[in-house]
Amino acid sequence: MLKNTDIEIITSIKTLLATSKKKLVIIPHENPDGDAIGSALGLGQVLADFGHEVKVLSANDYPVFLKWFSSDVPVIIYDKDKKKAKSWLNQADAMICVDFNEAKRAGKLEKKILEFGHKKVLIDHHPYPTQFCDFMVSETSYSSTAELVFDVLEATGLNENLSQKAAEALYTGILTDTGGFSHNISKNTFKVVSGLLNYEINTDKIQSSVFHNYSADRMKLLGYCLNEKMQVFPEYRAAVISISKEELKRFNFQPGDTEGFVNYPLSIKNIVFSALFIEKDGYVKASFRSKGNFPANKFSSSHFNGGGHLNAAGGESELNFEKTLLKFTQLLPEYKHQLLETTI
Missing domain, CATH: 3.10.310.30 (Diaminopimelate Epimerase; Chain A, domain 1)
Structure with a gap:
């Protein structure tokens, strides 16, 4: 339940993302964890399946044990390919920031975010957000940004494009940010998880890939x-x-x-x-x-x-x-x- 987000914000996001097809960039926080990369790829997959051209842009690389996702949304690592990253930022029609609520948390991408000249959307569950995006969905009662993304997709009607690939990524975000469902969970957390299970994701495989995949x-x-x-x-x-x-x-x-x-x-x-x-x-x-x-x-x-x-x-x-x-x-x-x- 989106308790702190005005319907006008949801309507604006729906107009931005659920009408004409665009080029989109999704940015997680620096040193992405399971929730950051899971939210970015899960949301990105839904938007790509809607028809947008989507790329995830991360300030730096993310852990090997989070590189098994079946999502086909490309991830650009700014540290490794600044030319490609800058090129996509110049082409993008809109930006979505996930799992952080102040620009500095994006590390080397902070300046790029602040200078971006088109509409920016924030989807995040951390307290005390700063105003650096045009449309902000900031809901601190959520266990994870991935759980929040699911409800935003539902509120905007974009959930019609939810697939197994997207559900897999969003489930991973919830799983990791709750420590394997051990903290910060609510009734809504399990409601969302139940919804994701409808897409026949392999939870045993996800558990093994995340928690039993270390060097x-x-x-x-x-x-x-x-x-x-x-x-x-x-x-x-x-x-x-x-x-x-x-x-x-x-x-x-x-x-x-x-x-x-x-x-x-x-x-x-x-x-x-x-x-x-x-x-x-x-x-x-x-x-x-x-x-x-x-x-x-x-x-x-x-x-x-x-x-x-x-x-x-x-x-x-x-x-x-x-x-x-x-x-x-x-x-x-x-x-x-x-x-x-x-x-x-």
């Missing part, structure tokens, strides 16, 4: 992190994993290899807050997960220039790797009472 190096990195790099603070019901650039190199890191690492400490009895810090060039990437009513998003926005959902947030630090980790551990006493009082 040996990734598994070794995970084992190393849990054994050597995880610190547990039972007095604060918290835990943290930290990974340096040197450690990533040692385990032949590939994009997506650390996906889900931040969730593992939450499997420990009585732990309600988990953090993951990864050293990058010039900054430290931060991920936060929580249980119950502890606000990972507020913690991130207050201290690590980030934000997100109540139980899943991200951010970054401009401090060096060691000082960032120290900052996190020094913040825990400030939240001790709140963490101890968190109910799960």
